Amino acid sequence: MKDIEIVAFCTDVVTRSKFAYLTTVNKDNEPETRAMLNLYNREQYPTLEKLLPFPPYEIYFTTNTSSEKMKEIESNTKSCVYFVIEIDWHGIMLNGDIEIVKDQDIKKKLWQDEWVMYYTSKTKDYTDPDYSILKLTANYIKGWTGREKIRFEIKK
DSSP: OOOHHHHHHHHHHHOSSSEEEEEEEESSSSSEEEEHHHHHTTTGGGTTTTTSOSSSSEEEEEOOOOOOHHHHHHHOOOEEEEEEEGGTTTEEEEEEEEEOOOOOOHHHHOOOOOGGGGGSSSSTTTTTEEEEEEEEEOOOOOOOOOOEEEEEEEEO
């Protein structure tokens, strides 16, 4: 596949995948994977399309500040995320480094009112102390198109 075809394929997978499967490294240096909300799914989050285009190869996530993954990320920024379209056997993995985003403006812009069920503070909005944003910046992408393996190096 040509690079332009790989980018189109990756965009399709990321924007159609129901979930994002995020892997971090725990204190014992072992990988831990969990399903996350896919903020790039255009059906689930149409209001975020302009704010979160794909590419660039930076993937944002929401999470609870109190979650174990926050400590894992503070100790080891190596991470990857996997997106999949199960029915088509299409999948891609973005591998890179993840960081905790402190910018209140980004937190406010990403906030969705239906997320209040995940947070228990009285604020019930983006100022909830248990609401955090993560950003994975990819170095490369690997995947399966249903016909062939792909690998795409991110030019920085």
